[in-house]
Amino acid sequence: MRRRRAHQRGVAVALALLVASLAACDARPVGRTPDREPAARAPSDARTTPPRTPAPDASPAPSPRGIPIAEAPLVRTRMVGADAIEMVDARTDHVILSPTGQPVWEPLDQSNPASRPRLTLAPTGDGFDLILEYHNTTNRRASLGRVTIGGFRFGNVIHTRDFRYDGKESTLEHSGRPVAPGGWYYPDGWYAPVLALREDPYTVGVSVQYPIMEYKHQVRMRVATTRGRFAREGLPWVAEIFLNPEAPDINKYSPEGDLAPGERRRYVVSVRIARQGRPWVETFAPYRDYFHQTYGGVAYERDPRPVHGVSVAVRGRQSRDNPYGFTRENLRPDRHGWKPWVDLLVARRQTGWERVMVWSPSGVAPGGADRAHVFRFVSPWMDAAGRGMRTGDGVSEFRRVGLNGVDLGFWWGRSAQVLDDWSDENPEELDPDNPTHVARAFRELDLAVESGVTTIGLGAFRRMPAWRAERWLEMMQDRAPGVRFVLEPISGDVLHRLAPAFLVATRPAQAADLRLEAPHALADYLLPGHETWGLIRRDRLESFLGRSATDADAASEARRVAALGYVPVVGFHIEARGAFEAAESWDVD
DSSP states (O other): OHHHHHHHHHHHHHHHHHHHHHHHTTTOOOOOOTTTSOOOOOOGGGGTSOOOOOOOOSSOOOOTTSOOOSSSOSEEEEEOTTSOEEEEETTTOOEEEOOOSOOSEEOSOTTSOBOOOEEEEEEETTEEEEEEEEEOOSSSOBBOOEEEEEEEOOOSEEEEEOTTTTOOEEEEEOTTSOOOOOOEEETTBOSSSEEEEEETTEEEEEEEEOOHHHHOOOEEEEEEEOOGGGOOSSOOEEEEEEESOOOSSTTTOOGGGSBOTTOEEEEEEEEEEEETTSOGGGGGHHHHHHHHHHHOSOOSOOOOOOEEEEESBOGGGOOSSOTTOBOOGGGOHHHHOSHHHHHHHHHGGGGTOOEEEEEOTTOOOSSOGGGSSOSOSSGGGGGTGGGTOOGGGHHHHHHHHHHTTOEEEEEETTTTEEOSSTTOSSOEEOOTTOHHHHHHHHHHHHHHHHTTEEEEEETTGGGSOHHHHHHHHHHHHHHOTTOEEEESSOOOHHHHTTSOEEEEOOOOGGGGGGSOOSOOHHHHHHOTTOOEEEEEOHHHHHHHHTSOOOHHHHHHHHHHHHHTTOEEEESSOOOOTTOOOOOOGGGOO
């Protein structure tokens, strides 16, 4: 089956990466892996005695599942009391991390029963692993609480990284007042369960290792300052990890993610330090190793060729005469059938486009903007006559696209929400265990495949929790083994290993900070060989440039996006002719 083949390929990639990692370390012995083997508790006197300089060793000491240590440990770490951590620079005795009074672990809500974990600290030469072992001894479900790593004795200005997109660096400043951004959820918005903090000469990487598909919950992560009674000696910085936090949005909190009566669980929070000159992403080595051991690598063949995107319908074109918003009067499929559109797509082959993606292939829904893209993205063709349209020739006409050497893609709007009809005001979240949902979804999928589709974009796919989305994605892949599915928006590392993902590359002037400006750091590190799309729209490019965009401007933007490793998805027609293939960014210095 496809799932088994994908797993085998993933294991092969993981083994290759492990061999390469060992070779890079000169085949030195690797230490114990704290997330797999319970670490012994520190001796009782380790909590009361000051840190000591390690005895000299004739050979370099490896860092267990961390950054290889060239000569001597970078830091010394110890528990202070029962619930605080201290870390100092082993060379200078500079304090990097010291207690603030805030406990390492605390319940999220005092009124909500929580299971208190057993904490074990496992120091490494370049940081530490904090191991949390839970056992719910009550007869009711229990929450998991919050982990706080702090405080980092940095100044009022530090640098972090934005892992919603390409991982570019951003600045946080407290100016003497507490700072507590809302944070982001993994995998619903945040690519991996990691955080980065930098104040030269140190870069700190914090990562969480837990089997999300088994534990079935998200984590919320943020960099903040201490506040309230915990703000001592200024405002040190902290990394906060909320395990399955309750939230009004059902896509954030998971009731099944709480700890069941009698259940045991294990989480590892890894903290690694890198000095200037060492790549910051290597502070996530413990998570990378865990990820490869648990999930493997990329399970699909990457296609670097650019994609030409066309919108058959848009909301701005809707009117009484054109309720489904079809564009281009001379191409309207409700009046002329699909032949004019298919002729245009086939002609794109002459200007170098070998892949096309069609948005809104059945039109946009009349009514509210939230229903612009619909779950039934192909089947409305079947009842075209009843709607006064001539789109019933869609299946036979679209087949011509592939027969003329162009890979055809359809965009499946609201792919994780089941609607019975255009007028349905109450969509249901798609459940792979619901036979009715599966039958309706497979009808759309089967009709798309019958139309010659080789790629399907899964719009709003992140509405489905990752532990259900993985199974549903594999069900669709088994149903349509010749189809490439593309996840939108990007849905975290675990799903990205199974299918390409979609990002917006070009941003208008007011959102320029969200523009893709670097290779996707975490995808390159965790999933070399990944396929990630980057959308380019002319209106957004013109807003960014502050003027009209020429074809040369558009081509330059496509080359820029491709050079960063993203597959350019160009939403307007320019010459392609092999000029915009995505670079293998994980091999680019």
